[in-house]
Amino acid sequence: KDNQMQLYKVMKDYFKIGAAVNPMTIKSQESLIKKHFNSLTAENEMKFSHIQPSETNFTFDSADQVVTFAEQNKKVVRGHTLVWHNQTPDWVFHDKDGGLIDRDTLFNRMKNHIDTVINRYKDNIYAWDVVNEAVSDKDGEFIRPSKWLDIAGEKFIEKAFQFAHEADPKAKLFYNDYNESVPSKREKIVRLVKSLKEKDVPIHGIGLQAHWNLHSPSLEHIKRAIESYASLDVQLHITELDLSVFDHHDSRTDLKQPTEQMMQLQAERYYQIFQLFKEYKDYIDSVTFWGVADDYTWLDNFPVRGRKNWPFLFDTNHQPKQAFWRVMEKN
Numbered sequence: 001k002d003n004q005m006q007l008y009k010v011m012k013d014y015f016k017i018g019a020a021v022n023p024m025t026i027k028s029q030e031s032l033i034k035k036h037f038n039s040l041t042a043e044n045e046m047k048f049s050h051i052q053p054s055e056t057n058f059t060f061d062s063a064d065q066v067v068t069f070a071e072q073n074k075k076v077v078r079g080h081t082l083v084w085h086n087q088t089p090d091w092v093f094h095d096k097d098g099g100l101i102d103r104d105t106l107f108n109r110m111k112n113h114i115d116t117v118i119n120r121y122k123d124n125i126y127a128w129d130v131v132n133e134a135v136s137d138k139d140g141e142f143i144r145p146s147k148w149l150d151i152a153g154e155k156f157i158e159k160a161f162q163f164a165h166e167a168d169p170k171a172k173l174f175y176n177d178y179n180e181s182v183p184s185k186r187e188k189i190v191r192l193v194k195s196l197k198e199k200d201v202p203i204h205g206i207g208l209q210a211h212w213n214l215h216s217p218s219l220e221h222i223k224r225a226i227e228s229y230a231s232l233d234v235q236l237h238i239t240e241l242d243l244s245v246f247d248h249h250d251s252r253t254d255l256k257q258p259t260e261q262m263m264q265l266q267a268e269r270y271y272q273i274f275q276l277f278k279e280y281k282d283y284i285d286s287v288t289f290w291g292v293a294d295d296y297t298w299l300d301n302f303p304v305r306g307r308k309n310w311p312f313l314f315d316t317n318h319q320p321k322q323a324f325w326r327v328m329e330k331n
């Protein structure tokens with residue numbers, strides 16, 4: 001009977017159910033994580049700045065805690081993330097005099113980072129977000145300006161995938177991004193992944209971050225994104241799902257609790273979204289929430305610092321919300 005109350009078991013015929021965790025939450029949210037999820041992602045601990053804060057100084061402690069917890073609890077692990085414009089230390093792009101390094105030096109540093117990190121977790125991590133958020137949100141701009149792009153040009157993307165594949169030929173390699181269902185950005189992601197596939201770059205999947213809210217993106221836009229990406233003959237992972245109770249441009253800070261209407265709308269929205277995911281179960285292999293319960297979410301500081309949000313299926317006391325029961329419905 002209890003099995004029926006476990007999210008990942010109810011979803012086992014569709015896709016894995018994951019959560020982003022960290023050394024604090026694997027303690028504070030331990031029972032929810034063990035009970036409802038069968039895939040884990042380190043929220044920050046495997047990002048460049050956390051793993052190699054200065055050249056050849058690798059700090060694996062916190063990432064190891066997440067991987068060990070996963071191994072002890074038989075959860076698979078998604079690696080996040082190897083190459084990204086954010087949370088990457090400045091030393092990566094500069095020589096000892098503070099000037100910009102050249103392309104070959106940058107590729108050597110990228111390769112060394114990728115080799116070292118992938119080899120350490122080879123037996124635990126089956127999928128990597130190799131490149132995160134390389135496509136621009138700006139109209140008329142394809143690849144997002146960054147030090148990676150300035151120094152190495154667009155080749156930094158394919159290099160990252162090639163290095164990752166050489167380090168672990170078995171790992172499933174993903175391109176991961178947000179606003180992935182916005183038609184204009186969807187088209188650019190399709191263009192990028194198509195060009196990588198045409199050059200036989202070892203890319204196996206697209207990660208849809210799915211940082212959504214109660215009103216957007218529309219189910220139609222989500223459906224079109226899933227269909228567009230699936231047509232590229234890659235696996236799809238939903239990698240960072242959360243449903244903010246505020247629209248992106250809503251900067252209100254007056255709420256100390258979510259309104260009843262917000263929770264009703266969120267429950268309906270989670271139900272509709274999971275119905276859609278289940279419809280595309282042949283393409284979607286994993287659905288990961290960017291957290292576990294409302295007592296801890298990155299949205300408490302983004303896009304408005306210090307503003308509480310309530311984006312998950314479990315409330316601040318780790319109790320199932322209406323949204324949990326809607327998602328668990330058999331049908």
Ligand SMILES: Oc1ccccc1CN[C@@H]1C=C[C@@H](O)[C@H](O)[C@H]1O
Nearest residue numbers: 043044080132178179209211240298
């Ligand atoms: O939704 C966004 C809007 C603007 C920039 C980044 C994002 C999402 N960016 C994500 C969010 C949290 C981080 O912990 C993840 O590593 C990152 O992939």
